[in-house]
Amino acid sequence: MSDIVNYKSQFEPTVDVFLLFKENEIYDKMKPLFDEFGHGFASAEDRMVFLDGESVTKGEQVDENALRFIEAHEVSHVLLDHSAERNDEDEMDADLGAYILLANKGFKNSIDILIDNFEGRHGVKFKKSLTQRVSDKIF
Numbered sequence: 001m002s003d004i005v006n007y008k009s010q011f012e013p014t015v016d017v018f019l020l021f022k023e024n025e026i027y028d029k030m031k032p033l034f035d036e037f038g039h040g041f042a043s044a045e046d047r048m049v050f051l052d053g054e055s056v057t058k059g060e061q062v063d064e065n066a067l068r069f070i071e072a073h074e075v076s077h078v079l080l081d082h083s084a085e086r087n088d089e090d091e092m093d094a095d096l097g098a099y100i101l102l103a104n105k106g107f108k109n110s111i112d113i114l115i116d117n118f119e120g121r122h123g124v125k126f127k128k129s130l131t132q133r134v135s136d137k138i139f
């Protein structure tokens with residue numbers, strides 16, 4: 001496995017994704033950001049997403065379903081132009097945007113991860129109707 005994987009997002013090709021693993025020389029510098037922001041974070045202004053490869057690996061294998069969910073969530077931050085400090089409303093909107101992106105690609109297993117964790121993350125049960133909050137900004 002490489003120490004970094006860089007690719008264009010499958011959800012929005014104008015967004016660069018960087019998947020970092022612990023073997024990468026800058027991983028130790030990025031780890032505090034992953035600890036603060038979760039499994040990844042986005043720079044909307046730069047149209048970049050940084051993902052913690054260690055959080056989506058099981059042994060030597062990458063959990064593709066978890067990776068898709070996290071990527072879709074972070075890409076949603078970019079598409080929604082979230083650039084302020086992290087807040088609960090932006091986090092919920094990014095999950096709702098992720099649902100839309102994942103559904104458009106037919107990634108059911110990744111959607112299941114989102115739905116299974118939605119109430120714990122946001123304090124409300126997931127309802128598809130909630131996606132109306134962000135749907136006009138995601139497309």
